Amino acid sequence: DTAVSQTPKYLVTQMGNDKSIKCEQNLGHDTMYWYKQDSKKFLKIMFSYNNKELIINETVPNRFSPKSPDKAHLNLHINSLELGDSAVYFCASSQLQGIGGYTFGSGTRLTVV
Amino acid sequence: GIQVEQSPPDLILQEGANSTLRCNFSDSVNNLQWFHQNPWGQLINLFYIPSGTKQNGRLSATTVATERYSLLYISSSQTTDSGVYFCAVVKAGSEKLVFGKGTKLTVNP
Numbered sequence: 001d002t003a004v005s006q007t008p009k010y011l012v013t014q015m016g017n018d019k020s021i022k023c024e025q026n027l028g029h030d031t032m033y034w035y036k037q038d039s040k041k042f043l044k045i046m047f048s049y050n051n052k053e054l055i056i057n058e059t060v061p062n063r064f065s066p067k068s069p070d071k072a073h074l075n076l077h078i079n080s081l082e083l084g085d086s087a088v089y090f091c092a093s094s095q096l097q098g099i100g101g102y103t104f105g106s107g108t109r110l111t112v113v
Numbered sequence: 114g115i116q117v118e119q120s121p122p123d124l125i126l127q128e129g130a131n132s133t134l135r136c137n138f139s140d141s142v143n144n145l146q147w148f149h150q151n152p153w154g155q156l157i158n159l160f161y162i163p164s165g166t167k168q169n170g171r172l173s174a175t176t177v178a179t180e181r182y183s184l185l186y187i188s189s190s191q192t193t194d195s196g197v198y199f200c201a202v203v204k205a206g207s208e209k210l211v212f213g214k215g216t217k218l219t220v221n222p
Contacts, residue, residue: 041197043212056208098144098203101161102210107154
């Protein structure tokens with residue numbers, strides 16, 4: 001029973017398209033996150049939601065819009081995809097302030113061609 | 114923001130060797146985790162260790178929060194230990210888990 005699940009695992013799309021990545025957690029955690037891993041393997045936070053409320057919004061282009069319909073789900077919608085958006089996107093969840101640790105999904109590899 | 118530095122950046126070992134990976138951080142932390150990213154890209158949580166020492170099989174970790182560092186020990190390394198090891202911390206009062214740049218470990222048979 002996967003704790004943090006993301007779909008799809010792979011996404012290949014053309015420049016200019018709009019795409020979504022879905023994330024669900026069954027750990028009962030209050031907080032969910034999106035991280036981006038670039039080609040140099042560096043992991044950086046993009047967004048965080050606590051109980052459906054946005055609490056962290058890093059310097060991310062506004063083509064990226066997170067949506068949290070409930071505290072178990074956090075989706076990432078990307079408009080007008082660009083070549084530079086190619087990366088691996090990880091969803092994660094934790095209790096408030098990360099107490100007990102963060103649990104990561106298996107990642108979504110996005111390739112924009 | 115908080116700085117997280119990992120060393121060494123790259124490490125090549127023969128199977129059976131032991132190794133120590135280091136993580137230094139620049140501020141007080143509430144949370145420190147070690148992750149292993151395997152060759153398939155999965156991020157596996159190894160330890161949640163904001164302070165103290167923990168052991169899990171051939172792996173152990175120690176965090177000395179007052180001196181702002183953590184160590185990950187890998188004993189009797191195996192080829193399946195290959196991958197990138199990340200240290201990540203949450204600064205006290207923050208919500209953000211901040212990652213170091215990782216140590217890339219290659220274990221040769």
